[in-house]
Amino acid sequence: MHVMHVIDGLAIGGAERVLIDLANRTAADGHAVSVCVTRSDCTLASELRRGIGLHVLGRRSRFDWNRTRQLGPLAERLRPDVLHVHGRSSMSFVTLARMIRLVRAPVIFHDQFGKIELDGRVPFWFRATGCRYMDQYVGSSPSLGAWAAHAGIEPSQIHVIGNAPDLRRIQDAQPTRLEEEFGLPADSVKGIVACGVRPEKGILVLLEALKAIRSAQPVKVLIVGGVRDARYYQECEAHVANFGLTEAVKFVGERTDVPSLMKGADFAVMPSLSESGPVVLAEFMAAGLPFVSTRTGEVAARVEALGVPEFVRPGDPHALSDALNRLLGLSADERQSRGRHGQSVAFKYLDIQRVMPQWYEVYQLASRNKSPCDF
Numbered sequence: 001m002h003v004m005h006v007i008d009g010l011a012i013g014g015a016e017r018v019l020i021d022l023a024n025r026t027a028a029d030g031h032a033v034s035v036c037v038t039r040s041d042c043t044l045a046s047e048l049r050r051g052i053g054l055h056v057l058g059r060r061s062r063f064d065w066n067r068t069r070q071l072g073p074l075a076e077r078l079r080p081d082v083l084h085v086h087g088r089s090s091m092s093f094v095t096l097a098r099m100i101r102l103v104r105a106p107v108i109f110h111d112q113f114g115k116i117e118l119d120g121r122v123p124f125w126f127r128a129t130g131c132r133y134m135d136q137y138v139g140s141s142p143s144l145g146a147w148a149a150h151a152g153i154e155p156s157q158i159h160v161i162g163n164a165p166d167l168r169r170i171q172d173a174q175p176t177r178l179e180e181e182f183g184l185p186a187d188s189v190k191g192i193v194a195c196g197v198r199p200e201k202g203i204l205v206l207l208e209a210l211k212a213i214r215s216a217q218p219v220k221v222l223i224v225g226g227v228r229d230a231r232y233y234q235e236c237e238a239h240v241a242n243f244g245l246t247e248a249v250k251f252v253g254e255r256t257d258v259p260s261l262m263k264g265a266d267f268a269v270m271p272s273l274s275e276s277g278p279v280v281l282a283e284f285m286a287a288g289l290p291f292v293s294t295r296t297g298e299v300a301a302r303v304e305a306l307g308v309p310e311f312v313r314p315g316d317p318h319a320l321s322d323a324l325n326r327l328l329g330l331s332a333d334e335r336q337s338r339g340r341h342g343q344s345v346a347f348k349y350l351d352i353q354r355v356m357p358q359w360y361e362v363y364q365l366a367s368r369n370k371s372p373c374d375f
Contacts, residue, residue, distance in 0.1 A: 001031045001032070001081045001082070001363060001364075001367070002031065002032035002033070002034070002078070002079065002080045002081050003023075003026055003031060003032070003033050003034075003080060003081065003082055003084050003363060004033075004034045004035070004036060004075065004078060004080035004082070004083050004084065004105070005019050005022070005023055005033070005034070005035045005036065005083075005084045005085075005086065006035075006036045006038065006083055006084065006085045006086065006090050006093075006094055007019055007035070007036075007037060007038070007085075007086040007087060007090050008037070008038055008039045008041075008086075008087060008089050008090050009037055009038075009039045009040065009041035009042070009043075010035075010037055010041060010042045010043055010044040010045050011041040011043050011044070011226075012043055012044065012225075012226065012254055012255075012256065012258075013196065014112065014114070014163075014277055014278060014279045014280065015086050015087055015112045016044055016086075017044070017165060017279055018086070018110075018112065018140075018163055018165070018277075018279060019035070019086050020044055020047050020048060021165050021166040021169075021352050022084075022352070022359065023035055023048060023049070023052055024047075024048065024049040024052070024166065025166060025352050025353070025356055026356075026359075027049045027051060027052055028049065029356065032080075033049075033051075033052045033053075034052060034053040034054075034055065034078055034080065035048065035052060035053070035054050035055070036055045036056075036057065036071070036074065037054065037055070037056045037057065038057045038059050038067065038071075038090055038093050039057070039058065039059055039060075040056060040058045042054070042056060043256070044256075053078070055074055057070050057071065057074075059093065062089060062092055062093065063092070063093070063096055064093075067093075068093065068096050068097050068100075068102065069102065071093075071094070071097045071102060071103060072097060072102030072103060075102075075103050075104070075105055076104075079105075080105050081105065081106075081363070081367045082105060082106050082107070082108055082135075082363050082366045082367055083103065083105050083106070083107045083108065084108050084110060084363075085107055085108065085109050085110060085134075086110050086112070087110075087111070087112065087113075088111065088113060088123065088126070091109050091111075091126075091130060091134070092123075092125055092126075092130065094107055094133075095125070095126075095129055095130045095133045095134075098133040099129060099133060106135040106136075106366040106367055107133065107134045107135050107136075107366070108134070108135065108136045108137075108138060108362060108363070108366050109130075109134040109136070109137050109138070110138045110140075111137065111138065111139045111140065111144050111147075111148070111276075112139075112140045112144075112163070112276045112277060113144060113147075113276055114200060114274060114275055114276050114277075114278075115200050115274050116141065116143045116144055116147060116274060116276050117143060117273070117274035117275070117296055117297075117314075118200060118273060118274045119274075120143075120147055120150070122147070122150065122151040122152075126151060127151060127152060131151055131152050131153050134153075134157075135157070135365075135366045136157050136159065136362050136365055136366045137153050137157050137158050137159065138159045138160070138161050138362060139158070139159070139160050139161075139276070140160070140161065140162060140163050140276045140277050140298060141160065141162070141275075141276045141277070141297060141298035142160055142298065143276070143298075144160070144276055145158055145159075145160040159358070159362055160298075161355055161358045161359065161362070162277075162298045162299060162302060162355065163276075163277035163278070163279045163282070163298070163299055164282065164350050164351060164352045164353075164354050164355040165279050165282055165283060165286075165350075165351075165352060166351070166352045167282065167283075167286040167346055167347055167350065167351045167352070168351075169259060170259045170262065170263070170283050170286035170287050171286060171347075173257075173259035173260045173262075173263055173287075174260055174263070175260060175263035175264040176257065176260040176261050176263070176264040177264060178190050178220075178222070178261070178264045178265065181261075181264075182220075182222065182250060182252065184220045185218055185220070187217055187218065188217060188218040188219065188220045189215060189217050189218070189219050189220070189266050189267070189328060190220050190221075190222070190264070190265045190266045190267075191219065191220065191221040191222070191265060191266065191267045191268060191269055192221070192222050192224060192261060192262055192265040192267075192268050192269075192284075192289070193206065193221060193222070193223045193224065193225075193268070193269050193270070193271065194224045194225060194258050194261075194262070194268075194280050194283070194284075195223075195224075195225045195270075195272070195280065196225045196226055196227075196228040197223070197225055197226065197227045197228055197229065197232060197233045197236065197251070198228035198229040198232055199229060199232050199273070200272060200273050200274045200275075201225075201271070201272050201273070202271035202272045202273045202294065202314065202315065203223065203232075203236050203271065204232075204235065204236060204239060205271050205273070205314075205315055205316070205317050205320060206221075206269060206271040206317075206320065207236065207239045207240060207243055207245060207249065208239075208243070208317035208321075209271070209317040209318075209320035209321035209324060210243070210245055210248060210249065210321070210324075211243045211244075211245070211321070212317075212318070212321035212325070213248075213321060213324055213325060213328065214325050214328070215325075215328045215329075218247075218248075219248060219328065220247075220248060220249075220250070221248060221249050221250070221269070222250050222252050222261065222265070223249065223250065223251045223252065224252050224253075224254075224255050224258055224261060225253075225254065226253060226254035227253075233251075236251070237251070258283075259283065259287065262283060262284060262287035262289060263287045263288070265287075265289060266289075266332075266335060267289055267290050267291060267292075267327055267328075267335060268284040268287075268289040268290075268291040268292075269291065269292050269293070269320075269324070270284070270291065270292075270293040270294060270300075271293075271294055271314075271320060272293075272294050272296055272297070272314065273294070273296065273314045273315055274296055274297075274314070275296045275297030275299075275300065276297055276298065277297050277298060277299050278296075278297045278299055278300070279299070281293055281297070281299045281300055281303060282299055282303075282346055282350040284342075285303070285308070285339075285342040285343055285345065285346035285350065286343060286346045286347065286350075287339075287343075288336070288339040288340055288342070288343045289339050289342070290327060290330075290335045290336075290338040290339045290342065291310070291327075291342070292310050292311075292312065292320065292323040292324050292327055293310070293311050293312075294311065294312055294313065294314040294315075294320070295311040295312065295313055295314065296314050299350065302349065302350070303342075303345070303350075306345050306349060308341065308342045308345050309338070310323045310326065310327065
């Protein structure tokens with residue numbers, strides 16, 4: 001089988017990481033794989049397995065007519081059995097191409113809309129046309145599966161497959177000495193948050209929680225990720241200053257060495273208000289990090305059901321600070337023991353090999369059972 005993945009870009013992010021891991025695993029299993037980047041950012045492209053073709057269209061807007069026309073000849077030349085389309089923006093692009101009959105291959109819409117817990121609206125373009133020009137829908141959480149039914153997709157076309165990264169990538173990473181990299185005190189307890197800086201990631205809630213931290217050792221928290229919302233970032237910086245956290249919190253920006261940074265930390269935090277996955281929680285666990293996380297997203301639900309601590313309700317800084325104080329009140333050995341337990345759970349239940357049979361089943365369904373829009 002030949003699977004062509006379609007995505008806006010390969011910048012550092014959760015959906016992009018999911019694509020890289022899925023594409024590499026599919027190729028390792030002996031299938032042909034190609035990747036079409038509809039815009040231009042290819043930061044993670046070097047992580048694609050050798051032999052995976054990369055094609056960059058360079059579109060500048062959601063409905064870029066010239067780039068849409070390029071997708072047709074590309075698909076005709078490569079003749080994929082299915083298009084695996086990541087994200088709503090990419091799906092709108094492919095929908096246009098199918099409407100004007102430039103793309104004939106079956107389409108799987110892989111939806112990882114991270115704000116689903118905050119925004120359940122169905123975009124007009126999708127209700128009017130998008131759901132007609134896809135063959136199978138895969139949501140990364142039950143919430144997205146329910147959204148798809150509400151959007152008008154036939155139940156037989158809806159699937160829920162949780163995010164499961166390639167955890168060997170974390171396992172093989174060499175730890176970074178955070179004291180040297182960021183000038184942190186050697187006796188500090190070092191935490192990490194890995195996310196783009198935007199409102200649904202709950203960074204303001206985390207900052208409020210950090211005001212109430214009690215620890216015998218200095219606590220330093222690195223927030224690793226690019227700025228996705230400039231106004232929100234400015235608000236976060238203002239809160240850091242107002243809360244007296246200038247020495248405790250560092251925004252370190254976009255990094256390609258996040259697994260190594262994770263393995264150099266002592267604990268992790270995921271303060272999100274809304275998630276569909278999240279991949280990063282499985283990565284924290286694979287790195288052996290004890291964590292405090294909000295109870296949001298499919299991965300979080302699975303992990304909590306498996307008995308791995310500790311989860312709190314989203315948007316509650318007091319609950320978050322209490323959980324962090326409990327974690328920081330553990331000895332170093334106790335934190336490491338908790339991290340090792342989470343690591344064993346991650347490799348047993350959350351690795352990408354656990355979900356590949358589900359993906360191959362969806363690929364086969366799409367290639368056999370084409371929707372009425374096929375021609």
